Amino acid sequence: MTEAQADPDGPGAQRPALRFGDRSLTYGELAATASPLAARVAEAGRIAVWATPTLETAVAVVAALLAGVPAVPLNPKSGESELGHIVSDSAPTLVLAAPGTQLPPALAALERVDIDVRGTGASSPATGAPATVGPSGLTPETPALVVYTSGTTGPPKGAVIPRRAVATTLDALADAWQWTGDDVLVHGLPLFHVHGLILGILGPLRRGGSVRHLGRFETAGVTRELSEGATMLFGVPTMYHRIAETLPDDPALAKALARARLLVSGSAALPVHDHERIAEATGRRVIERYGMTETLMNTSVRADGEPRAGTVGVPLPGVELRLTEEDGTTAVEAYDGETVGEIQVRGPNLFTEYLNRPEATAAAFTEDGWFRTGDMAVRDPDGYVRIVGRKATDLIKSGGYKIGAGEIENALLEHPGVREAAVTGEPDADLGERIVAWIVPADPQSPPSVDELADHVARRLAPHKRPRVVHHIDALPRNDMGKIMKRALTHD
Known part of the structure; x- marks a missing residue:
């Protein structure tokens, strides 16, 4: 949010910011709602956010950013063991949730704060200067979020994501995707991970644009929103597969997708067959990007580049990427589309540490500061990266x-x-x-x-x-x- 948007009475206050179903907030209403909540949590240390796909989750994370306290998004579908580990490991002092939400026993010991979201037309209760910068002492290294990984080799690890990683990633994507405040994003992704929350909610807000969240992914919702002015769609391969399956019998969906400026897929490889079916029916090609919790986004096919199926494009501005041999240090120099190496990255998009896991943090980096992703890839002659698998099999x-x-x-x-x-x-x-x-x-x-x-x-x-x-x-x-x-x- 810019200062104009964060000012409930500023010139950008009436621009639409967030819409979830029939509930929405302008930038002025978002500021009026998030600023008091930011003041409430400012001294809380880490805060947990019960990350349902609702306005409340978006407001809670914005408030945490305004307050300068790290938010820990919790997956509402987590089982008791996983949730208990995350809460014990991150040690939040508060849990933020929508009013009336029944929280699981693992959160019973935490003080609860209900998120009071004021809908369209609400008066502005904020007083004093809006908290656009946060308290004094914030730096680019101040933690913004602690997002837990998938737990591949044991219990999930909390990746501490600093403010500079969020800002630089979103600005790099703005460059790659020609993303502006005129864009309207539609998606139906969960809000407890990087794709749905940082890219899908904070991304539009940083640009001064808006997001329309479907609540739950449905092709009918995609058709409706893209037909009513949305310009971008974010999804994962499962969603695009369902779109591809629906297109032959749904001309309205095909027409809506054809109007989109950008269709973006991530989190896993989109099968070439689905790429081709969507392109044939709509005339639009899905572009792919590559990232992970610890690095946010590393590469993407650019909006002004070739949307080549099966690739994740080129490194984003500010991101260094190399491929290495099995020893983890010898660089793979070939750009032949065949020579495989492990992807290693470094840049301002990286996390700072695994919470409470100094040994794991140290093991994740090379001596000269490259992060070991564990993903294997090849590079085409023009620099496009194609991921071919995981270094591990698990x-x-x-x-x-x-x-x-x-x-x-x-x-x-x-x-x-x-x-x-x-x-x-x-x-x-x-x-x-x-x-x-x-x-x-x-x-x-x-x-x-x-x-x-x-x-x-x-x-x-x-x-x-x-x-x-x-x-x-x-x-x-x-x-x-x-x-x-x-x-x-x-x-x-």
């Missing part, structure tokens, strides 16, 4: 989520009917990958069913982490060191 990308196999395995092992467990991913036309569980049952005569195990995992972690397929086997294949050899897990 990251599953399903429905736009990055899911760690280890935490699902741990949850499965808590089930009394499971003796041993391994988790892999396999291709799925809708989700990208579906989660597959390989189970050695405690009682081979009465093994747990897929529904029983899926419900068990969903209760402990989150519904999108539940296995979709279960194979019952006699033993897990292991090497001489006792490590499970997942590549040997096949089903005839």
Whole structure:
């Protein structure tokens, strides 16, 4: 928000800022709502935000930024174990939530603050100068958010994201996407991770534009909003797959997408087949970008560049990117579209540390300050980056989520009917990958069913982490060191 927009009586006050369904706020109303909340939480230390896809979540995060206190977005679908770990690790003093929301027992010890959102037409209750800069002592390194990773190799880690990472990423995307205050963004992404919250909510606000959140993704909502003046769409491959499936029988959707200035996909690779189906039906090509919690955004296909399917474009302004050999230090110099290396990045878009995890933070960086992403890629002759897989084999990308196999395995092992467990991913036309569980049952005569195990995992972690397929086997294949050899897990 600029000073003019953050001033409830300023010249930008009447511009639309946020809309969720039939509820909306202008910039003046957002300032009038967020400023008192910022004053309320200014001395709170870290604050948790119950991150439902609502106006309240957006207001809470804006208030935290105004106050200069780090916000910890909580996934409302997290299971008790995952949520308990995050709350214990981040130690917030308050939890912000929409009035009437029933919070889980893991948050019972926290003081609750209900977010009072004033709708369109509300009078401005703010007094004094608006909190556009925050309290004295803020620097670009001041933490803005603590966003928890997927827990690939253990419990989720809290990535501390400073204010400079948010600002520089959004400004770099403005350059790459020619993003201005005239743009209206529509999306239906969750607000507890980088894509939906930082790009999808804070991005439009930083530009002085507006966002229309669908609440829940539906192709009918996309049609409506793009037909009524929205210019950009953010989604994940699962969403674009459903769009591609719907297009042949929905000319209104095709017409609406054709009017969009920019269609952006991220969080996982969009299959080339879906790229082509959307382009053929609409004349518009989806562009892809590449980022992660610890780095925010690293690369993107530019709005004025070639929207080449299967690539994530070129490094964003200010971001350095290199590929390295297996030793993690020898640079891959080839731009031949074939030579694979691990992506390492450095720049002002990076996080500062994993909360309470100095060893993990140190291990994540090389001695000369490059962040090890663990993603493998090649570079085309013109510099376009194509990601070809994970350095490790335990990251599953399903429905736009990055899911760690280890935490699902741990949850499965808590089930009394499971003796041993391994988790892999396999291709799925809708989700990208579906989660597959390989189970050695405690009682081979009465093994747990897929529904029983899926419900068990969903209760402990989150519904999108539940296995979709279960194979019952006699033993897990292991090497001489006792490590499970997942590549040997096949089903005839």
